[in-house]
Amino acid sequence: MTSETPTSGEDLFTCQDCGECCQGFGGTYVSQENIKDIALYLDLPLDHVQETYCRPSGKKLVIAQKADGYCVFWDKHCTIHPVKPRMCKAWPFINNILLAPGNWALMATACPGIKPDVPESVLLACVRRELARIDTHNAGVPQPPVTSQSPGKQSS
Ligand code: SF4
Ligand code: SF4
Secondary structure: OOOOOOOOHHHHEOOOOOOHHHEOOOOOEEOHHHHHHHHHHHOOOHHHHHHHHEEEEOOEEEEOEOOOOEEOOEOOOEOOHHHOOHHHHHOOOOHHHHHOOOHHHHHHHHOOOEOOOOOHHHHHHHHHHHHHHHHHHHOOOOOOOOOOOOOOOOOO
16 A cells, blocks of 8 residues: 555455444533434334433434443444434544644554554545545435444444
């Protein structure tokens, strides 16, 4: 892999389904659109989803946690994978990496799916592409096949 070679998300990250990123209080924010999608996906009333699976965090809503600290939608894998919130879909290709690329190596110490030693230019280009792909997909524009996923914060 060189900085001249376009790099896919899969080259830098392959989720191991360990669930590490789906536990602990991190605040997985959900929009009303997310809640609507989750309700449709689970075939449940929207109000039920919001009241049962969401919690307030400041002025926003986050996905609730179970008593064991895991996200309510974690059960050996993400049970709402196709409709999980943007931050879960994006992981580990998050905006923060564009501001502080050094965080990639730190994240790799907690997420076994992340390849730690990546040239910065390759990393930044890949993060930009992955974020653009996710946002285009969320906007309903037809997309090429997905190349990477994370369970928890990714796309298992
Ligand atoms: S994204 Fe990383 S931490 Fe989360 S489940 Fe996959 S391998 Fe584990
Ligand atoms: S990936 Fe799924 S299980 Fe993990 S935090 Fe996001 S919604 Fe919850």
